[in-house]
Amino acid sequence: MTQTFExxxxxKELVAARNNLRTYYASYFERSGVELKLSxxxxxxxxxxxxxxxxxxxxxxxxADARSTEGxxxxxxxxxxxxxxxxxxxxxxxxxxxxETRADHLLFFDLDFENCTGSVVFNGPEHxxxxxxxxxxKNQRSVSRAQIRLADSKVPDSERLPMLIPSx
Numbered sequence: 113m114t115q116t117f118e119x120x121x122x123x124k125e126l127v128a129a130r131n132n133l134r135t136y137y138a139s140y141f142e143r144s145g146v147e148l149k150l151s152x153x154x155x156x157x158x159x160x161x162x163x164x165x166x167x168x169x170x171x172x173x174x175x176a177d178a179r180s181t182e183g184x185x186x187x188x189x190x191x192x193x194x195x196x197x198x199x200x201x202x203x204x205x206x207x208x209x210x211x212e213t214r215a216d217h218l219l220f221f222d223l224d225f226e227n228c229t230g231s232v233v234f235n236g237p238e239h240x241x242x243x244x245x246x247x248x249x250k251n252q253r254s255v256s257r258a259q260i261r262l263a264d265s266k267v268p269d270s271e272r273l274p275m276l277i278p279s280x
Contacts, residue, residue, distance in 0.1 A: 113264065115232040115275055117170065119223065123162070127225045130154060154201050154225055163199025163221050166230065171219060171273050173197070183211035188273055193217050195273075196238055201225055205255045206234070208245060214238055217273060220260060232275070234260050236267030 134152050141148055164185055167173040173186040173195050185197040196215035198206035201223045218241050220234035234241055240263040244255045255263070 113235075113267075113269070113272070114261075115235070117166075117230050117232075117277070119225075119228045119230055123225070124228045126154070127228060130225075159199050159201050159223070160197075162223065163197045163219075166199070166221055167195065167197045167219050170232070170275055170277060171195075172276050173219075181213060183209075183213045184215045188217060193273075195219060197221075198234075199223060203257060205257045205260045206241065207252045207254045208242060209252045210249055214242065219273070234264040234267075235272045236264060237271055240264070240266050 130152050134150070137150055137152075140146075164173075164175055167186065168175060172189040174189075175186040176184055181194075183196060184194045186195045187193065188195055194215040195217045197219050199221040200206070203222060206218075206220045215238050218234055218236065218238040219232065220241070221230050222233045223230045241255055241260055244259045244263065245253050
């Protein structure tokens, strides 16, 4: 059950600035004879922070203090359910690390920066998503785009966090 939403105007400004940077360097490289194309992908900590901010705004998540618990980003409005937030800007599935603690719930967002929209790809108990991971692994492992969508299709509506603002 994918829910979509518009990204804030401030993100549109960020995307526009990134696109201007892309155009500037593409033109510069062309004039200089450089056969390289840089994409200036929005990723890393910026995207993670956007995901957490969206979880607060869309679902009322109370963020944990300064990364206090590995694998847990916050607490749901019920005050008890721990939540992990994952986000992509590339259309890929979420990546997980082997941690001692797993969250009760997972929110996974896919942000489409070109259209300034986002979607909630997964909203449910984290075990539905992590069931696609090996029992033990090193570094990080990803759940594929198809697997995370399949996992979301298995989540009963009664196990989803309600969205605070309506989808467009």
